[in-house]
Amino acid sequence: MQKGVGLGALSRNSKHSQLYASHGERLQRSHADKLSTQLSVFQAALIEFSRTHAKDIRSNPLFRAEFARMCTAIGVDPLASSSNKKGGSFWAETLGTSVNDFYFELAVRVVEVCRRSRDENGGLIAVAEVRDRIEKLDERIGGGASGVSEDDILRAVESLKPLGSGFTVIELGRRQMIRSVPKELNTDQSTVMEAIQVLGFVTHSMLRDNLSWDRARVQTVIDDLLSDSLVWVDSQAEEKEYWAPTFIGNIGK
Known part of the structure; x- marks a missing residue:
């Protein structure tokens, strides 16, 4: 005959489950309290750091970026978060x-x-x-x-x-x-613009050969990009080339 079978065993199992659940809740509360305390310490240290290095944060873009990343890491939004009950911006409060x-x-x-x-x-x-x-x-x-x-x-x-x-x-x-x-770029437009960022320009034949698009699809996406001034056309090449204005502006830099 197996031990632990019957109403008595079910009652004991239920008590054990309740004890486990209660212990788990206490552990969760303990961890949450410790994390809250650690976060408060980090935020206090960050405020002190910002006051000590306020000049560097204002004037040095690299220092400013690193400080902003530290803020983000502990859940402080440098531009929008409030660190006091008055609702003031974190940076405004600590740096002016x-x-x-x-x-x-x-x-x-x-x-x-x-x-x-x-x-x-x-x-x-x-x-x-x-x-x-x-x-x-x-x-x-x-x-x-x-x-x-x-x-x-x-x-x-x-x-x-x-x-x-x-x-x-x-x-x-x-x-x-x-x-x-x-206006958002559709999938075809994004694909063509990404290709231009890599290659510098695209042509109808390049898109057909590499993407397996038919002529109508290529023509449609190129016409849409041209109408929105997202690409410029070079008609002097052997085959028309379509360039992004941003890429053209960076040639030779």
Whole structure:
């Protein structure tokens, strides 16, 4: 006869299950309390670090990027999070308003660069090109470099999201691009644009041979990209070549 069979065994098993569940809950609470304490310590250390190195954070783009990554690692949004009950921005509280102002002012400049270049590129411009244009403008106006990094540009675009501005960052091949128009690229358009980022240009025959697309499909996607000014055509080549304006602007750099 097997031991542990019957109502008594079921009752004992039920008590054991309850004990295991209760022990598990206590462990979870203990771990949560420890993590909360550790997080508070990290945040306090981060605030002290930001006050000590405030000047470097404001002036050095690499230092600023690393500080922002530290904030993200412990769940602090440098531009939006509140670290006190008043609801103030974390950076504004610890560094004054200058860092917040830096990103919001940079966002305005990014918008202006995208707006001015829209006729050239159809509203799709590389993050690196936006940075270069801002830096060149600063050099002309003030005689020095702006100290703006690509990471700063990306964070500035991120700060525009709550405004519903329609500015987004997309990946095309290995390049990060800012799209400043609400229209999204369809799958075929994205494929062609990625190919241009790698090859520099595409032709009808290249797309047909490498993607196994028929003539009508190739013609449709090229016509759509041309109508949106996302590609330019070189009619002087033996076969028409279709280039991205951003790629043309970077030839020889």
